[in-house]
Structure formats: C-alpha cells, structure tokens
Amino acid sequence: MDLRGRCQQGSSRQTRIRRCVLKADPSRQWRLLDLQAIDTRLDQIAHAKAHLPQAAAIAAAESELSGFDVDLVNARTAADDVQRELVKAEQDVQLVRDRAARDQGRLDSGQGSPKELTSLQHELVSLARRQSELEDLQLEVMERSESLLDRVSALEQARSEAAKRLESLRSEQAVAQRDLDAEAGQVAAKRPDIVAGIGEDLLGLYEKIRASSGGVGAAELKQRRCGGCRLELGNVDLDRIRKAPEDEVLRCEECRRILVRTAESGL
Structure with missing residues (x-):
C-alpha cells in the first residue's frame, strides 16, 4: 500500500x-x-x-385509542349505575302492584267492615297514582339506560375501528422498517x-x-x-x-x- x-x-x-x-x-x-x-x-x-411517516400517525392513533378506552370506562360505569337504578325502579313498581293486587283481592271478597272496605278503596286510588308515578320514573330510567347502552355500543364500534387503524399503521411501519433494514444490509455489504x-x-x-x-x-x-x-x-x-x-x-x-x-x- x-x-x-x-x-x-x-x-x-x-x-x-x-x-x-x-x-x-x-x-x-x-x-x-x-x-x-x-x-x-x-x-x-x-x-x-x-x-418514518407512520410514527406520527401511530402516536395519534394510540392517543385516540386511549381516549376511547377512557370514554368506554366512563360510559360503561354510567350504564351500570343506571341499570341498577332501573332494577330498583322496576322493584318499586312491582311492590306497588303487589300491594294493589292484595287490596283489590280483599275488596272483591267483601271481607271486613264498611269502614275497612272504604279505606281499601282510598288506598287503591293512592296506589294507582303512586304506580303511575313510579312507572313514569321507570320509563325515564329505561330511556336513559337505552341511551347509555347505545353510547357504549357506539364507542365499542369506534374503538374497534381505531384499533384496526392502529394495527394497520403498525403493520405499514414494520414493512417500511424491514425494507429499510434490507436496503441498509445491502448497502453496508x-x-x-x-x-x-x-x-x-x-x-x-x-x-x-x-x-x-x-x-x-x-x-x-x-x-x-x-x-x-x-x-x-x-x-x-x-x-x-x-x-x-x-x-x-x-x-x-x-x-x-x-x-x-x-x-x-x-x-
């Protein structure tokens, strides 16, 4: 040399x-x-x-997916809370119905003094009013429950689509990295x-x-x-x-x- x-x-x-x-x-x-x-x-x-151009898109997709996870936890929690509220509302309505059925049965049997029968009639009117109020409340809770369940379903769908986009971006990034690694190997050789x-x-x-x-x-x-x-x-x-x-x-x-x-x- x-x-x-x-x-x-x-x-x-x-x-x-x-x-x-x-x-x-x-x-x-x-x-x-x-x-x-x-x-x-x-x-x-x-x-x-x-x-890699996919890096920024992946970061954005990961952030979006994380946001969906938070929203889903909150939506499911709210839906569960309302579902418990709905169960209680249904139980309250059923209790009034059962009480009204027992009173109606006693009234129909004619057993008891005139004063007791008159009292049963007044109680049946009150129970009917209470039942109507509880059923209105039950309907309102049902509507809120359906709305929240729809939101949970929509968020689950959106999250699924976001997860697919993220997976696609990661796949594209992996392919790009493999191509660059292959070229680097050829050049370095x-x-x-x-x-x-x-x-x-x-x-x-x-x-x-x-x-x-x-x-x-x-x-x-x-x-x-x-x-x-x-x-x-x-x-x-x-x-x-x-x-x-x-x-x-x-x-x-x-x-x-x-x-x-x-x-x-x-x-």
Whole structure:
C-alpha cells in the first residue's frame, strides 16, 4: 500500500503553520467518494427509520385509542349505575302492584267492615297514582339506560375501528422498517471491500472528519466547487491544488473535508 505522510511548512492568510501532508494514490482517494456515498446512504436510511411517516400517525392513533378506552370506562360505569337504578325502579313498581293486587283481592271478597272496605278503596286510588308515578320514573330510567347502552355500543364500534387503524399503521411501519433494514444490509455489504482499498491512515482521517462534519468526511472537487460545503474555490486555492502532487491528500480550506480531485474538477 503506497500510503505515507510527511510534514511541510504551510501558510494561511495571517500566519504560517506547520501541517502534516498525507500521501495516497489517487485511486485510493477516489475510493473515499465511493465510501462516502455508502455512508451517506446509510445515514439517510438511519434518519428515515427514525422519522418514518407512520410514527406520527401511530402516536395519534394510540392517543385516540386511549381516549376511547377512557370514554368506554366512563360510559360503561354510567350504564351500570343506571341499570341498577332501573332494577330498583322496576322493584318499586312491582311492590306497588303487589300491594294493589292484595287490596283489590280483599275488596272483591267483601271481607271486613264498611269502614275497612272504604279505606281499601282510598288506598287503591293512592296506589294507582303512586304506580303511575313510579312507572313514569321507570320509563325515564329505561330511556336513559337505552341511551347509555347505545353510547357504549357506539364507542365499542369506534374503538374497534381505531384499533384496526392502529394495527394497520403498525403493520405499514414494520414493512417500511424491514425494507429499510434490507436496503441498509445491502448497502453496508459493499463497505468492507471499499474500506480495504483505502488504507488505515486515510480511513482514520476520513472517519475523524466525518464524525465532526455532519457525516461527510470526503467530497469531490467538481467544477471548481467543494462537494462538502458547496462553495466555489478561489483562484489562489485552485492554483495550490493544480500544483499539488496527484497523491497528496487535499483538504478544503473552508470546511476542512478531504477534497478529492476527479476528471470533473475543472482544474
């Protein structure tokens, strides 16, 4: 592997500095662009996995489903309370009916003194009035019970549909994740062969820059423009690059990424 480094005097606009110049065959430098393309795509896939479009919809669907669960608990509790109220109302009506039936039976038998029979007649009138009041109350409770049961049924249906939507979204998300994982596996499989042809020193510099520069460690110099920071190089920098040996590893003076020269550099 023809990869070596040497130190030389360099200069900036204000001060002279001492910098280490890394040397690598151009073919090895070109491999950095292939490696960068792979790493960029892997980063894009990782970002896509972390921001799947279904995620927000799933969160909303989970919140909706949770809301239905709360509403259902409240609706069922209210329905149960009214059902107990209805049972009591029915029992109260039945008690009055039973009492009226007993009094009517005694009255029809003619047993008892005239005063007692007259009292039974008055009580039957009162019981009939009480029965009517209780039956009206029973009807009102029945209507409330039916309304609450209808609400429970509607909420159960809505919850079922929400659960199906959530399941569908989760299924879509799982498929999207599997597809991205499969693509990541295919892309990553090409990386070792490319890395093997770059060399440890150059690879180490690339990885160091990539970690501190938003995932981009190497960029093509294309049409006088750095592919990393997208800035067009000035004449001074371009002249420096023209004079640099082909095996010298160059850095962009603006973004400090490795600058790879190609046939389209415009030099």
